[in-house]
Amino acid sequence: MESKFYEKDKLLVFKISEEIDDHSVQKIRRRADYEIERYMPKRVIFDFNSVTFMDSAGIGFLIGRYKFANMLGVTLEIANLTQSVKKIFEMSGVLKLISVTSLQESTAS
Amino acid sequence: MKEQVENEMRLEFLSKSSNEAFARLTVAAFASQLDPTIEELADIKTAVSEAVTNCIIHGYENRIGIVKIYAKLKEKEIIIEISDNGKGIENIEIAKEPLYTTKPNLERSGMGFTIMESFMDSVNIESIVGLGTKITMSKKIKSHEKKESEEDTYTILNT
Numbered sequence: 022m023e024s025k026f027y028e029k030d031k032l033l034v035f036k037i038s039e040e041i042d043d044h045s046v047q048k049i050r051r052r053a054d055y056e057i058e059r060y061m062p063k064r065v066i067f068d069f070n071s072v073t074f075m076d077s078a079g080i081g082f083l084i085g086r087y088k089f090a091n092m093l094g095v096t097l098e099i100a101n102l103t104q105s106v107k108k109i110f111e112m113s114g115v116l117k118l119i120s121v122t123s124l125q126e127s128t129a130s
Numbered sequence: 131m132k133e134q135v136e137n138e139m140r141l142e143f144l145s146k147s148s149n150e151a152f153a154r155l156t157v158a159a160f161a162s163q164l165d166p167t168i169e170e171l172a173d174i175k176t177a178v179s180e181a182v183t184n185c186i187i188h189g190y191e192n193r194i195g196i197v198k199i200y201a202k203l204k205e206k207e208i209i210i211e212i213s214d215n216g217k218g219i220e221n222i223e224i225a226k227e228p229l230y231t232t233k234p235n236l237e238r239s240g241m242g243f244t245i246m247e248s249f250m251d252s253v254n255i256e257s258i259v260g261l262g263t264k265i266t267m268s269k270k271i272k273s274h275e276k277k278e279s280e281e282d283t284y285t286i287l288n289t
């Protein structure tokens with residue numbers, strides 16, 4: 022996972038590139054929470070473009086980050102859902118809670 | 131005429147989360163003998179990942195035990211059994227319900243069984259408290275037309 026902070030917009034983008042399962046999610050979670058607290062952004066976007074595999078651990082991860090961000094007053098969004106990632110998020114109902122955004126527009130300025 | 135593919139495999143490994151990727155990739159490699167589409171293969175990988183993760187985090191919780199996988203190819207179908215000798219499930223009907231989890235504090239979402247059921251054709255759960263759990267899943271791979279040349283290579287490689 023790589024991250025980039027856009028100072029002007031107070032936007033923090035995480036680009037996840039690992040397969041998301043119970044094993045990998047532990048590391049990703051620690052890193053995400055640490056950086057959210059460190060930058061205190063207004064918005065956080067998780068980019069799923071390079072995620073080639075995700076199981077239910079991804080749902081728990083996203084709901085967990087959503088709650089964490091909410092607690093800190095940070096808006097959380099997701100971008101670039103691949104077909105398989107979308108299928109799993111749709112099944113769980115998290116898309117009713119978390120909005121899908123376009124990364125191109127968000128980072129254009 | 132080409133013979134029906136009939137094959138079996140067994141795999142045993144320690145209940146460590148680092149084995150989750152190993153398990154799903156191994157079963158996927160085995161299943162690829164049925165010539166599935168990329169999507170069918172992704173479905174199998176996800177279902178295996180769910181069942182194996184459950185053995186590790188629920189069956190064995192914090193101790194180390196052995197997770198077993200047995201898979202069989204029969205005509206155009208793969209049958210996969212994934213089992214542990216862990217703590218077992220008290221009420222299977224409740225455990226199967228979407229969003230039901232006994233570990234919400236570990237950021238589990240309770241979607242594992244729902245995902246297995248929607249990605250596979252059948253999912254059967256057998257469990258005895260104190261003895262362990264066995265999940266049996268099956269999926270039919272839809273046949274699609276193969277080119278003559280591909281068929282030849284396949285036959286040669288398998289004789």
Ligand SMILES: Nc1ncnc2c1ncn2[C@@H]1O[C@H](COP(=O)(O)OP(=O)(O)OP(=O)(O)O)[C@@H](O)[C@H]1O
Pocket residue numbers: 077078081180184185186188189190214216217218219225226230231232233237238239240241242243244263
């Ligand atoms: N192998 C197992 N041994 C013991 N209990 C199990 C096992 N598999 C599942 N369970 C029980 O069934 C419940 C539901 O399992 P399911 O996979 O649907 O959700 P989860 O694992 O809790 O969350 P998620 O899979 O979404 O991360 C679990 O919370 C657990 O109590």
Ligand SMILES: [Mg+2]
Pocket residue numbers: 077180183184241242243
């Ligand atoms: Mg599970």
